[in-house]
Amino acid sequence: MANPDPTRDDLPVLGLDADDTLWENEAWFHKVEGRFRDLMEPWADGATTDAALLATERANISRHGYGVKGFVLSMITTAVELSDGRVEGRRIGDIVIWGHELIDHPIQLLDGVTDALDHLGATHRLLVITKGDLNDQMGKVARSGLADRFWRVEVLAEKNEASYAAALDRHGVDPLAFVMVGNSVKSDVLPVIGIGGRAIHVPHTTTWALEEPDPVAAASAEFPVADRLADVAGLLAAWPTA
Numbered sequence: 001m002a003n004p005d006p007t008r009d010d011l012p013v014l015g016l017d018a019d020d021t022l023w024e025n026e027a028w029f030h031k032v033e034g035r036f037r038d039l040m041e042p043w044a045d046g047a048t049t050d051a052a053l054l055a056t057e058r059a060n061i062s063r064h065g066y067g068v069k070g071f072v073l074s075m076i077t078t079a080v081e082l083s084d085g086r087v088e089g090r091r092i093g094d095i096v097i098w099g100h101e102l103i104d105h106p107i108q109l110l111d112g113v114t115d116a117l118d119h120l121g122a123t124h125r126l127l128v129i130t131k132g133d134l135n136d137q138m139g140k141v142a143r144s145g146l147a148d149r150f151w152r153v154e155v156l157a158e159k160n161e162a163s164y165a166a167a168l169d170r171h172g173v174d175p176l177a178f179v180m181v182g183n184s185v186k187s188d189v190l191p192v193i194g195i196g197g198r199a200i201h202v203p204h205t206t207t208w209a210l211e212e213p214d215p216v217a218a219a220s221a222e223f224p225v226a227d228r229l230a231d232v233a234g235l236l237a238a239w240p241t242a
Ligand SMILES: [Mg+2]
Pocket: 017, 018, 019, 020, 021, 182, 183, 184
């Protein structure tokens, strides 16, 4: 997805997270978690189901990666364990269908995102850096209607200092001149600051438990917070070298 306009090559690169920064994501997972609580009702109360599912996800993230497929496998694993193997096959089929619904869900852009990207794209080359399933994430970019606004799109298995450093190197971006924007302090802010870049936090309404940052690291890092993506341009203008 390289931008063909050579005059833009001098513009600084701005990194953008996608899920819950550009469009709604976690809310759809929460809906499915509600259905899963109902499905598990014969064997466990809601709090027990939530805790068991989260523990399964946490234990398997290195095997499953982030995204819908891992979520579905974790629900199936949790259903079998909590029911002691008694959950019916058709219920497992329901869980798989919920996963398909998540993957096929229409993209709901967050308020003001299109206008904000138009502003940011006038002064920056926009590099989307997201994590999760490659097909799922690239499909969301395509369905978002925003693809033309992005310089490039990068899907990482994990967002940490090493993966950011490698991604920026692949795109020829100096970390010291790089700014990342996203809703997760753990994934979008701290690792970028850790490699010498800067980051702007744009919080979303909910934060997945596995995206909670180390509180000590979060408290010691300095980064601005924007209420909305539309406020990011103003913050960047206050950073002359960005
Ligand atoms: Mg996000």
